[in-house]
Amino acid sequence: xxxxxxxxxxxxxxxxxxxxxxxxxxxxxxxxxxxxxxxxxxxxxxxxxxxxxxxxxxxxxxxxxxxxxxxxxxxxxxxxxxxxxxxxxxxxxxxxxxxxxxxxxxxxxxxxx
Amino acid sequence: xxxxxxxxxxxxxxxxxxxxxxxxxxxxxxxxxxxxxxxxxxxxxxxxxxxxxxxxxxxxxxxxxxxxxxxxxxxxxxxxxxxxxxxxxxxxxxxxxxxxxxxxxxxxxxxxx
Numbered sequence: 104x105x106x107x108x109x110x111x112x113x114x115x116x117x118x119x120x121x122x123x124x125x126x127x128x129x130x131x132x133x134x135x136x137x138x139x140x141x142x143x144x145x146x147x148x149x150x151x152x153x154x155x156x157x158x159x160x161x162x163x164x165x166x167x168x169x170x171x172x173x174x175x176x177x178x179x180x181x182x183x184x185x186x187x188x189x190x191x192x193x194x195x196x197x198x199x200x201x202x203x204x205x206x207x208x209x210x211x212x213x214x215x216x
Numbered sequence: 217x218x219x220x221x222x223x224x225x226x227x228x229x230x231x232x233x234x235x236x237x238x239x240x241x242x243x244x245x246x247x248x249x250x251x252x253x254x255x256x257x258x259x260x261x262x263x264x265x266x267x268x269x270x271x272x273x274x275x276x277x278x279x280x281x282x283x284x285x286x287x288x289x290x291x292x293x294x295x296x297x298x299x300x301x302x303x304x305x306x307x308x309x310x311x312x313x314x315x316x317x318x319x320x321x322x323x324x325x326x327x328x329x
Contacts, residue, residue: 137317
């Protein structure tokens, strides 16, 4: 069965430091992969997506992610974190007919000043 | 475009009551889905639709019904509310291509007492 694992439930980084959020997926076919961000009390906003081509994809708000097929990973990175990046981040894979999304459990990012 | 809209934003129900969560989109998307979000579990798919008149079950369908009479609307019905259905509910829509991800509504926070 398809699954997405985000190993880190919480991550705390200092403002200005670099960030990497981990995501591993299990899916037999070529995956369509996504990162979403959710601020407290808000809906989900798409940060970036991968479906083919260049394995390093750029998203909004200065985020990027790298697809590594050999490791079944799609880690999210940002070179310098801002206090406004504090939120919960979800990795997801689209599966089957209907573009259904299977989500990871999420990683809560805290930014300390 | 309003995108994906959901009503109500908040709802409190007593055990055994029924209600309908409304979802509408104005992007002419074929695919629509309902997810529930619970702490530490990410989002899980309840039901989805690939077009008017076509619906199917997701990962956690028990206790919920859906119908899709128009492209725009995809209501979620709770037949007899239970405390286990306390959650945040998100509606999403997408075009047929899976490459753009899903567009999410702002969510409905439901509490069942």
